Every structure is written in structure tokens, then in C-alpha cells.
Amino acid sequence: MRRTRLTPEREAELYEAVLALLCEVGYDALTMDAVAARTHSSKATLYRQWRGKPELVARALRHNKPVSLADIDTGTVRDDLRAMVCRADTERMEKDTALMRGLGHAVHSNQDLHRALREVLIEPELAALDAMLRRAVVRGELAADNPAIPYVAHMMFGGFFARPLIEDRPADADYLSHYIEAVILPALGLDP
Template structure:
């Protein structure tokens, strides 16, 4: 997002923004990404299409921002002083109902991501990269504190292991990740692999 767009967006209230994001997610669930139009978003939220384009730039960006607002807390904002604490808080902030809804939404988007490079880029820039960077910071602090060896070969694979769990569990066991699974998984796999 450019600074210009950012300053434009700051003119609407957080409540109005949340309302708009909620409407986008509702429409996504109802009709899917391909059939979602800026017209429908404008009608549903009683705003003009010009406002939507001015404030969100494009449909892929609007969708990526709406998905981002379902996240309880960005990982980059978690800093408890220990890796166990950081991951523990990440698990604690996770909401079972929200994760189930997100899993269904993201599964519905898989095809659209494949078809639309713009959606792919928006999800990567606004959703995936910030969380990966947040996780990277957590791990870096753990290395600096001496909790994890800087040579630990598992360090670079932690994002793959955690992102993978979110996708593999629905595939293997036909159920979305919940807080209990996430906590057990991190205790059983991530900490031992990191030597924590």
C-alpha cells in the first residue's frame, strides 16, 4: 500500500472499516471470489464504488485486507520475553470458530488464487508476508536470548511446519485446526525440532 492510499484510508473510522470488511467476507462466503463484484460490495455497504476503489485500490486488495482483519493479533505484536511464551500467546489468541471459518474461506479461495496473480500478490503482501516476518522476529529474538542455537537447522523451516499444519490437518483428518491441536502440535514438533 502506498503512503498516499494509506493517508486516504485513514479518513474512515475503524468501525466503518470493520463493517466494510465484514460485508466483504460475507459476500465472499456467499458467492465466492470470482463472482464478487465491487458493485455488490458498494450496494451491501451503502458506499459508492468510487469510494471503494479510492480507499482500497482494487478487489484483490480489498479481499486481502478483509481477510487480514479476521486475525486476532498480528504475530509481530507478540513479544513475551520467551519463545514458549510467544507461541503460547499465539495459540491463546487463536479462536476455534474463527479458524474454522478461515479454513473454509481460504479453501474457497484456492482456485481464485491460482487464476488471479493480482489476488495471489495481494494475499502474499498483505496477509502472508507480515505474518512470516512476525514469526521470523519471534525466532530471531529466541536466538538472541540463547533459547535456540543460531545453527539449529529447523529454524528456517518453522513457518513451513506451522503453515503446513493448517492445511494438512483438514486434508488428513477432515477437520480444521483448533487451539488444542495447534498447542499440542507446537509442543510435539516445533519445540523439540528447535531444541527448546
């Protein structure tokens, strides 16, 4: 992010407004003008802080993220995976599901948004998950050649996004805990 003169409180306020607008109108209809009007700021201020709408949306989503994988290191991969869902609350997970659904089409049709989400949100989390799994290999919990290791992120994202599609219910912490126990831990060769 560029050097900012915004206070953390003001930055959080801007991010909340972006997410509210995103839920209300979707990504394509969200404009910097609308964000400026909602937050009583100028477009110039927004463009000084963020390169444009894609980066602003990606940073708002990152700011809204309740759990950072980089902050989790319990000493075992089993407990690390469990901690990922224990720290999330159901209301926020429902909101995140709605936000991601609203971004679904835009991510595939807007390369700038796709790039911003990868840089700001996805790549840091993938790096943290990779570090978590490497620690498990170093500790001897997982074999380095375990064929499931490269697919843990896919499994987690799949569980999160599949439930709303299949069951028309959000992926809450209870569901994800069971999913980890029934799918991910066995795939890694670990007993639930």
C-alpha cells in the same frame, strides 16, 4: 492503504461484508458491485480506498486476523509459539479455514490476489515470526544454525491446513497447541 475518510467502524463494516460475500460466492464471483450494494456504498468509494478487489480482500482478511505475531513477545520462544494459538478462538479459526479454502484456487490463478495477500497478510506475519525466532537466537534459546528455523512458518501453515484435509476437522487451538508441542518445539531442539 490510501488515505481514508472512512471511520474505523465503517471500514470494519465493509471488511465484514467482503468476508461474508467471499464465504457466500467465492473469490471469483465476488465483485466490487456486490460489495457496494451490500454495504450501501459506491464503487467509487471502494476504489478510492482500495486499488481493487485483490487489495480489498487482502485487507479484509488482515483486519479479520485475531492474532498479530508482531504483538507477541513473552520472553521465550516456547511461550511465544504457545501464545499464537492461545489467543485464537475456535469459531474464528473455523471461519478462517473456510475463507482460506475458498481462496485456494483463486490465489494460484490470480497473480494480483496472490501479490496482495503476500504484501498485506503474509509478508508482515513472516517478518514478525522471523523477529520472534531471531529474539530466541539472541537470548540463546535457539542455535543460529538450527536447520529447522527457516521452516517454522511452513510447519505452522502445514498444521493449520493439513488437519481439515486429513481429518475433515478444523485446526482448533487445542490441536495446534499439541502440534506445537509434538512437532515444532522438538524440531527446534526444545523440550515440550
